[in-house]
Amino acid sequence: MSTTSVDGLVGLDGVLGDVLAAYDLGPSPRASLLHVSENVTYRVDDPATGRRWALRLHRPGYHTLVEIHGELAWVAALRADGVVVTPPVVPTRAGGPVATVAATGTLPPSAASPDPAGLDPAGPDGAERHAVLFEWVDGRSPEPTDPMSLRGAFGQLGDITARLHRHAREWSRPTTFARFEWTWRSMLGDAGRWGSWSEGLVTALADGPGPPGDGPRGDGRAALGLLSRAAADIEARLAAFGTGPDRFGLVHADMRLANLLVPRDASTGDVCVIDFDDCGFGWYLWDLAASLSFIEHLDEAGDLVAAWLAAYQRQRPLTADDVAMIPTFVLLRRLLLVAWLGTHPHSDAVPSASEYARDSCELAEAYLGGRFLTG
Incomplete structure (x- = not known):
């Protein structure tokens, strides 16, 4: 970012x-x-x-x-x-x-x-x-220009992420090893590393005009109420899901296409993974949610998740309970990015922070209605 x-x-x-x-x-x-x-x-x-x-x-x-x-x-x-x-x-x-x-x-x-x-x-x-x-490292991040190439790139992300997770589970860490945890408390809770999602939402909505008419996209109070309900649902689902060793461990935590470097000449080497600055202990599926950062609202998001999962599960199968949690993790990441945008007012990560916040309301409505990333 x-x-x-x-x-x-x-x-x-x-x-x-x-x-x-x-x-x-x-x-x-x-x-x-x-x-x-x-x-x-x-x-x-x-x-x-x-x-x-x-x-x-x-x-x-x-x-x-x-x-x-x-x-x-x-x-x-x-x-x-x-x-x-x-x-x-x-x-x-x-x-x-x-x-x-x-x-x-x-x-x-x-x-x-x-x-x-x-x-x-x-x-x-x-x-x-x-x-x-x-x-x-002389390379470039993948920049797919069509849906098929984007799905292929997400398959590559899923494959690489599975390798990282397998290594993390088998690696004997040094006795001095320490990293922070990505948990509810450190993301959207009272110790949020990237700030308050609610303050980020209010700031973003104030910076741009809302669309005409009523509803959460145009009303800051309604948007805050909607996302608060979604956040409460996320917190409850995370608590029920738990942090067992098959679900929670060392993760990259920012595993996006932007953090892959492809050699300019594909015959000269392998893809290089960069920017482990946010790596820490979190849910393994957090890396899938991170891969969709800033594009969670795209119509192709469901296809990208499917491509990631297909490649990932060839190396590390997931349970039905794991897969059912994917919409929760993706919306959690989305709300965390709302907080991040609020504390990084000069960010160029999205064209419009206000539009990103308003789109987040639509995703929250879909999530609470059971329609988010369901195909």
């Missing part, structure tokens, strides 16, 4: 030079902004050698340092075990996977240490900035 502004990430540019100095990148590395989301990502070039890297500067307070190490451990294990291609992490001069600089730009003694234990900032949030440098 990208935005057009660095609002909320002020101060990261100020430490960029110190972060680059933590790596052996040649005498004059050049950094250019790629995109801003939860973090800031730069392309870094060494003009002398032509080498290129991707640098991720972490948003203060979004992840602990131990959690960042956990993400990188899974990324490395997936690559080492031959599950999927992932971008290799470039070590710092000290040999560690993470560079840490003080917010003032002064490199603290613990910076770039290869030992992840005990490196979380002792001071208040924002006292230090963390960064990770990845080898550059």
Whole structure:
């Protein structure tokens, strides 16, 4: 997810030079902004050698340092075990996977240490900035231009996701491994990582004109009531579904086409999976819901789910109860994105946040009526 502004990430540019100095990148590395989301990502070039890297500067307070190490451990294990291609992490001069600089730009003694234990900032949030440098992957995200190609791409997503989940269940995680959980409380509950869905809804509806006439699409109070009923239903269904080990585990959590890189020459390598920044413990079907991010309302959504499921279940069969929960997870993701849009006002993820919010009301009506993603 990208935005057009660095609002909320002020101060990261100020430490960029110190972060680059933590790596052996040649005498004059050049950094250019790629995109801003939860973090800031730069392309870094060494003009002398032509080498290129991707640098991720972490948003203060979004992840602990131990959690960042956990993400990188899974990324490395997936690559080492031959599950999927992932971008290799470039070590710092000290040999560690993470560079840490003080917010003032002064490199603290613990910076770039290869030992992840005990490196979380002792001071208040924002006292230090963390960064990770990845080898550059030359590729492009799939951009299907017709329904048939889109279904094929979702089949590819389902296949890759099944491989990730099988590995997650079998992998012996390091004793220091830590990642947060994607649960009701951390999504739409009182500890929402991306903000309040209700505030996001009100903000979005206020930013654009509603259609003429009555109904939840044009009435903020009616929309809030409708989505509140849907949210309550989602919460109850999640509680009944539970978090058993066959349903809940380590997931990518943003497994979209945008996070696949296809080699520009298909004969030169495999698809690379990127952006594990949101990986954590959640329902396995959360990765299916994430694949539909921002396109849940399309007429083809049911076909895309079917293509994903067909490929996924060739490796990891699901129960009837699992499949029955898919509309719940997809609408949950939709409401979480309403919250995300509300806390990322400069986002270019959708053409119109207000239209996205109004479409969400139609999806909620279909969900409560048992008609959402039912064919």
